[in-house]
Amino acid sequence: MGLKQMVHPVHQVFSACGLFRPGLVCAAIVFLIANQGTALAQAGFPQMNWEAAVEKLVRDVLIPGGVDEKVINAIRKTPRHEFIPPAMRRDAYADTALPIGARQTISSPYIVSIMTQELDVAPTHKVLEIGTGSGYQAAVLSPLAKEVYSIEIVPELGKKAARVLTRLGYKNVFTKIGDGFKGWPEHAPFDRIIVTCSPEDVPQPLTDQLVEGGLIVVPTGERYQQTLYLMRKKNGKLEREALRPTLFVPMTGQAEEDRKVLPDPARPVLFNGNFEEPLADNGYLPGWYYQQNLTLMKATAEDKADGTYARFENDTRGQPAHLLQGLALDGRVVRKIELSASMRFKDIRPGLDATEQPAVMIRFYDSLRGLIDSQIIRPRRGRTNWQEIKRVFRVPKNSREAIVSLGLFGASGTADFDNLTLSPTE
Numbered sequence: 001m002g003l004k005q006m007v008h009p010v011h012q013v014f015s016a017c018g019l020f021r022p023g024l025v026c027a028a029i030v031f032l033i034a035n036q037g038t039a040l041a042q043a044g045f046p047q048m049n050w051e052a053a054v055e056k057l058v059r060d061v062l063i064p065g066g067v068d069e070k071v072i073n074a075i076r077k078t079p080r081h082e083f084i085p086p087a088m089r090r091d092a093y094a095d096t097a098l099p100i101g102a103r104q105t106i107s108s109p110y111i112v113s114i115m116t117q118e119l120d121v122a123p124t125h126k127v128l129e130i131g132t133g134s135g136y137q138a139a140v141l142s143p144l145a146k147e148v149y150s151i152e153i154v155p156e157l158g159k160k161a162a163r164v165l166t167r168l169g170y171k172n173v174f175t176k177i178g179d180g181f182k183g184w185p186e187h188a189p190f191d192r193i194i195v196t197c198s199p200e201d202v203p204q205p206l207t208d209q210l211v212e213g214g215l216i217v218v219p220t221g222e223r224y225q226q227t228l229y230l231m232r233k234k235n236g237k238l239e240r241e242a243l244r245p246t247l248f249v250p251m252t253g254q255a256e257e258d259r260k261v262l263p264d265p266a267r268p269v270l271f272n273g274n275f276e277e278p279l280a281d282n283g284y285l286p287g288w289y290y291q292q293n294l295t296l297m298k299a300t301a302e303d304k305a306d307g308t309y310a311r312f313e314n315d316t317r318g319q320p321a322h323l324l325q326g327l328a329l330d331g332r333v334v335r336k337i338e339l340s341a342s343m344r345f346k347d348i349r350p351g352l353d354a355t356e357q358p359a360v361m362i363r364f365y366d367s368l369r370g371l372i373d374s375q376i377i378r379p380r381r382g383r384t385n386w387q388e389i390k391r392v393f394r395v396p397k398n399s400r401e402a403i404v405s406l407g408l409f410g411a412s413g414t415a416d417f418d419n420l421t422l423s424p425t426e
Contacts, residue, residue, distance in 0.1 A: 053093035058111055061095045065292075067113045074140045075113060080106075082168065105369060106134035107196065113140075115194060118217050118230050118243060121145045125191035128209065129160045130180035136174055137196060148173045149187050153181035183209040188297065190214065202231065207238055213426045214354075244284045244291070265330035266424075270404060273420035275310045284315060285310070285323065293321035294406070297416070299355060305342070305386060309418035312408045318352040321415075322407025329364065331399035337362075338425045340390040341406070343379045344416040353409025358415040360389075360406045362422075364399040369375040372396045386416075392425060 054076055062072050081092035083106055088098050088307055092100050097105040115137070120387035121127060121144040134154035141148050150173065153160035174272055176184070180195075181203040190208035195206070195218035202218055210216060217230040218240065231238040272287035279285055293312050299305040312321040329337070341360045350356055357378065364372045373396050379387040408416050 011306045024188065026067060029377045034105075034423050046079075047262075048090065050093070057093045057095060057350055060318065061110050061320070062113055064111055065114070067110075068117055068143070070138070071113050071117045071272065074116065074143055075109060077143055078136065078139045080109065080136055080139075082164065085135045085140070090416070096200050099369065100134045100157070101160075102154050102420050104154065104157060106136050109136075111215070112137050114243075115196070115217050115228070116140050116144070118228075119192050119194055119215060121192055126187070126189075127192045127194065128184060128187075128206075129194050129196070130206070131196040132175050133157055133196070135161045135164055137194065138175075139170070139402070142173050145192075146172065149190070151178055153177070153179055181205065185209060192216075193218075195219070202238060207236075209231065213235070242280065242282060244282065244289065265328035265400065266333040268327045268329045268334065268402065268422055268424065270327070270420055270422045272324060273422075274307065274418060276307050288325050290322065290324045292323075293319070295325060303386075304372060305400040305418050309342075309416055310406070312358070312415045312417075314408050314416040317412045318356070318410050320407075320410070322405055322409055324403055324405045326401060326403050329395060329399050329402040331364070331395040331397040334395050336392055336394055336425050337422055338390060339375070339377060339404070339420075339422050340388065341377065341420045342386050342388045342418040344384065344386045345379065346384055346414040348408075348411055348413035348415070351408075356410030358402070358408045358411050358413070360417070362393065363394050363403045363405075365401045365403070366396075366398045367400045369401070372399060383416050 001205045007196050033035070058072055060073065062075065068220055083100070084092050084098055091098060095107045095108050095110045107307045119127070119141075121141060123144070123146060125145045125411075126147045127141055127149070129141065129148060129150040132150040133295045134137065134157075138148050138150045150161070152161060152175065155169070155177050158175060161175050165175065171285065174187075181199070183203075183205040185205070186245070189211040190209055191211055191214050191215045193206055193210055193214070195202070195216065197219075199218070199220060201220055202216060204297045206216065214233050214234055216233075217228070218231065219228045228243040230241045232241075270287075272285070275285065275296060277286040284291055285294060285296065293314055294309045295313065297309050297311045299307055301307060302307070310323065312405045314321040339360065339362055343358075345358055348358060353360045359376045359378045361374060363377045366372050375391070378393045379389055404420070404422060406420065408415050
């Protein structure tokens with residue numbers, strides 16, 4: 001994730017359908033390229049070295065994130081900049097989601113990579129993608145599968161996807177505009193299904209259209225507390241394996257309106273801010289996502305802390321070490337918030353530039369999922385013992401969502417955090 005701003009991983013949040021990508025059936029478009037060098041040269045920004053940018057993404061994000069070589073090769077073959085509006089192409093290979101119009105975003109490369117990896121696609125497979133959007137996810141799937149079928153509910157995006165696919169010569173990808181939660185029965189059954197929006201549960205038509213033994217990768221759960229699942233169809237039913245906490249876009253349409261549990265943007269709150277919830281069996285911390293280089297520590301008398309706390313350690317400057325959590329926050333109702341945390345740092349050195357420092361950050365986003373403002377809290381310099389920091393921030397009136405993040409954000413050293421709280425205040 002890294003743009004030119006501090007805490008570049010925060011941008012990951014608008015991901016895989018984008019953090020807040022609406023659209024009953026999310027986005028992803030498709031393209032396959034026979035000659036990557038030619039495609040990169042035709043990007044419209046000849047001064048940019050796209051191949052170098054891809055390699056930096058692979059080196060700094062995908063390899064440290066455990067992405068396998070097969071998926072990395074697919075990422076290398078996929079000119080992501082072709083799916084991004086020209087004004088934003090300079091950030092095409094930053095690990096961040098980017099707006100693509102119609103209140104939608106293109107998924108970040110890392111989220112696309114891990115979902116593709118979990119899908120375990122073979123050259124003989126027929127894949128169904130729910131959510132064409134920009135087309136990037138389907139583009140990555142294209143060289144791995146026999147056929148990719150992709151559905152988008154937003155006509156503007158679906159039509160643009162078809163044009164891009166035609167121009168780039170993707171012959172094994174097929175798109176249509178419609179309700180993806182109904183599947184594509186005339187082309188069923190499918191060996192693999194990938195869903196890049198977050199329903200409360202898997203729609204039954206998708207289960208019906210999956211082959212016995214086939215896999216579905218899908219984020220499900222509450223709007224801001226979701227889990228990415230790998231599901232296998234066995235005896236007609238889906239067996240679930242929880243992969244990691246995640247945060248995908250809310251949907252539009254009936255599926256979103258029918259949610260049983262909705263967030264309250266007038267009463268924002270952080271979940272598991274004291275880190276007392278134990279790690280899941282897969283090693284991930286409940287309530288938080290995009291976990292990198294985290295150790296959950298049990299406090300000792302020497303620590304002078306309560307229960308457990310989060311520790312981030314990094315000996316390579318520029319490498320990710322952080323957590324993120326999203327929440328609803330309506331600036332029309334909540335005028336000010338208090339953000340507080342206990343922090344302790346040791347042997348800190350800035351990351352690749354002076355702005356990459358350990359911190360707690362909150363970012364505010366509007367109804368179009370555009371970044372409005374960022375606020376940061378840090379302890380006083382030179383102190384190595386625990387410090388409790390409290391700050392009151394004005395909430396922008398057009399804020400509708402927020403992201404709270406904490407970690408080293410590219411710095412090296414050790415950073416400990418505990419007792420994060422967020423509450424409205426006057």
